[in-house]
Amino acid sequence: HLKVRKIYRHAYECPCCKKDGADAIVKAELPRPVIPKSLASASSVAWLFHQKYEMSLPFHRQEKEWQNYGIALSRTTMANWVIKAAELWLKPLYNLLHQKLLTANCLFVDETTTQVLREPDRKATSNSYMWLYRNSTDVDQQIILYQYSPTRAGENAEKFLSGYTGYIHCDGYEGYNKVKNVTRVGCLAHIRRKFHEGVPKTSTGKKSQCEIGLDYCNALFSIEKEIAHLPPEERLKKRKKKAIPVLKAFWGWVETTNALPSSVLGKALSYAKKQKPYLMNYLLDGECQISNNLAERSIRPFVVGRKAWNFYASPKGAESSSIAYSIIETAKANNLNVFKYLTYLFKELPNTPFKEEPELLEDYLPWNENVQANCK
Numbered sequence: 001h002l003k004v005r006k007i008y009r010h011a012y013e014c015p016c017c018k019k020d021g022a023d024a025i026v027k028a029e030l031p032r033p034v035i036p037k038s039l040a041s042a043s044s045v046a047w048l049f050h051q052k053y054e055m056s057l058p059f060h061r062q063e064k065e066w067q068n069y070g071i072a073l074s075r076t077t078m079a080n081w082v083i084k085a086a087e088l089w090l091k092p093l094y095n096l097l098h099q100k101l102l103t104a105n106c107l108f109v110d111e112t113t114t115q116v117l118r119e120p121d122r123k124a125t126s127n128s129y130m131w132l133y134r135n136s137t138d139v140d141q142q143i144i145l146y147q148y149s150p151t152r153a154g155e156n157a158e159k160f161l162s163g164y165t166g167y168i169h170c171d172g173y174e175g176y177n178k179v180k181n182v183t184r185v186g187c188l189a190h191i192r193r194k195f196h197e198g199v200p201k202t203s204t205g206k207k208s209q210c211e212i213g214l215d216y217c218n219a220l221f222s223i224e225k226e227i228a229h230l231p232p233e234e235r236l237k238k239r240k241k242k243a244i245p246v247l248k249a250f251w252g253w254v255e256t257t258n259a260l261p262s263s264v265l266g267k268a269l270s271y272a273k274k275q276k277p278y279l280m281n282y283l284l285d286g287e288c289q290i291s292n293n294l295a296e297r298s299i300r301p302f303v304v305g306r307k308a309w310n311f312y313a314s315p316k317g318a319e320s321s322s323i324a325y326s327i328i329e330t331a332k333a334n335n336l337n338v339f340k341y342l343t344y345l346f347k348e349l350p351n352t353p354f355k356e357e358p359e360l361l362e363d364y365l366p367w368n369e370n371v372q373a374n375c376k
Helices: 015-019 041-052 061-067 075-101 153-161 172-180 189-197 209-227 231-257 264-283 293-309 315-331 338-351 356-363 370-376
Strands: 010-015 026-029 106-117 127-135 144-149 165-168 181-183
Touching: 015 144, 041 061, 041 075, 041 293, 041 338, 061 075, 075 127, 075 209, 075 338, 075 356, 106 293, 127 153, 127 293, 127 315, 144 153, 144 231, 144 293, 144 315, 153 172, 153 370, 189 209, 189 264, 189 293, 209 231, 209 264, 293 315, 315 338, 338 356, 338 370, 356 370
Parallel strands: 106 165, 165 181
Antiparallel strands: 010 026, 106 127, 127 144
């Protein structure tokens, strides 16, 4: 349901001061709006974010829904509200989360394509990218951040992760080699997919070489499933004990198996050999994982949304979306109700002097006790 909230501002004049020729008028303080010089309320803007970025409902469909309620709210206005609200109130929170993310022990990174129509000096059909960075599920304070970039250049990850010195989980993309002073951890899921592509459609009674490679990968994943509930230190001990024999057998098989370089098996073996130095790094820390599936699952909400609206009109729209997805997915990961959390932020932050006192933003992070109490 919709409500129109009217705020009456009383102004008082001092009759005594007026007799003396002075003009003394006192006005009550007004709560600052989420969008300056706009009729938008905190909850209505929060609803736009919730509908588009959590429920994947494009603005042109939301426009029709508002019409059904008797409200003429154009998609252009909605887009402007979202861009402005993201810039004014969510971006400072995003920047603080970014600082905290860089203190993590393990990060998971991925990227996917998107389309932005009006990028400077680029064709409308060019591929742009949305990057995903998140920390491990072993920590209490979950952080999931998106970053829009016009290109897939490794310098994007290098700049975003500047100063970071832990582990990064990623796929085989060589651009991640640009990130300095980190330990890169490979992904067995990508290796397994290569072997899966060569498994025969019909059974021949005898296992193919691709099936043998797939079995090795599945055995390693089974070990991780068995020890997933353990704390990182105990998990690492069990992992080394159970996985190292399987890994030795797997790499021995990879090195001794012959195949044409252009065949599916040949490509799978070649990819496995290239990724071996990175994959083995998951044996260095219990918080590390055998695959980068966590990042792929975390970037999926954006992929689902992309199917609904297909493109962004401008870089500003893409950047505001990266901020919105970051705040929303981080809120979900910390068990918050997204609509309640966004409404809370849009009510409180316009009236909080966080620019003068940046430490005040700590009170609005998803794991803050007050936020947890009000936004479940």
